[in-house]
Amino acid sequence: AVTRDVYNIGMQSVPKTENNKKILGCEKSLARQGDEEVIKPGNQLSMLIETPIRLEDGTTKNISVLSCAAPALDRETQAEFKNYTSKDWLGRITLDRNAYLKSLLAIQQHIILSAKEKKPSRVVLSAIGSNAFLNALPFDQRKIATKMIKYVLADTARELCNMNISIGFTDIDEQFWRDINKI
Numbered sequence: 001a002v003t004r005d006v007y008n009i010g011m012q013s014v015p016k017t018e019n020n021k022k023i024l025g026c027e028k029s030l031a032r033q034g035d036e037e038v039i040k041p042g043n044q045l046s047m048l049i050e051t052p053i054r055l056e057d058g059t060t061k062n063i064s065v066l067s068c069a070a071p072a073l074d075r076e077t078q079a080e081f082k083n084y085t086s087k088d089w090l091g092r093i094t095l096d097r098n099a100y101l102k103s104l105l106a107i108q109q110h111i112i113l114s115a116k117e118k119k120p121s122r123v124v125l126s127a128i129g130s131n132a133f134l135n136a137l138p139f140d141q142r143k144i145a146t147k148m149i150k151y152v153l154a155d156t157a158r159e160l161c162n163m164n165i166s167i168g169f170t171d172i173d174e175q176f177w178r179d180i181n182k183i
Contacts, residue, residue, distance in 0.1 A: 039080040041099035045069045046110040048118075066114045068107045070129020071100065073145070076136050085137070095141040097148070104128075104152040111156055115165055123160050124168040125153055127176050150176070154183035 037043065046068040052060045072078040073085065073095075084099050107128060115123055130149045134142045157167045157180070169177040 039083055041071070041083055041096075041102040042106045044071075044103050044106045044110070046107065046114075048114050064114065064118050064120065066111060068110055068128050070107065070133050071103050072133055073137055074133050074135040078136075081136065085141075093136070093138055093141060095137060095144055097144065100145060101148060101152075104148060108152050108156045108159075112159055115160055115163060120165060122166045122168055124170060125157065126170045127173060128153070130176065131173075146176075150180050151183055154180045 046066055048064055048066050050062050051065045052062050054060050071080055071084050073081060075081070076093075084096050084103070085093050086096060087093055111123070111125075128149065130146050134145050137145060160167055169180075
């Protein structure tokens with residue numbers, strides 16, 4: 001992950017380049033340096049991190065957390081925004097469904113490959129990229145992106161179940177997961 005800038009959610013604050021250098025080993029991301037390859041659909045970055053958690057009884061347990069980066073479509077100024085959208089002559093934004101699906105399928109493969117490597121008894125799925133990451137899309141295009149996310153996550157859950165891995169869902173949005181269970 002040495003090619004990523006350190007930002008907080010929503011890019012509300014931009015770190016000093018020396019912080020990036022200290023933390024990540026580089027001052028600017030490759031995308032911000034003009035390397036278009038790193039932000040193309042299908043080149044999503046995920047990091048598998050061993051993370052200790054404290055259980056209710058006070059003991060700790062190491063779990064594997066796969067942090068997946070969905071396309072950042074929360075602001076038109078995001079470097080990758082142009083790779084997933086287009087504008088018509090009236091300035092209306094349209095989601096490039098093929099490009100977006102390619103990115104979702106890359107994330108799906110990261111999840112499946114991580115599960116094959118780690119062989120967990122359970123995987124907890126999150127609503128990857130379905131909320132704030134879509135903020136710059138018009139409502140109708142957000143609906144399309146969200147539906148695509150739901151179908152890919154439903155397919156991911158089926159694949160994990162076929163590997164005898166039980167599935168859990170984050171509790172952020174119950175309706176989101178009910179919709180996935182119907183697919």
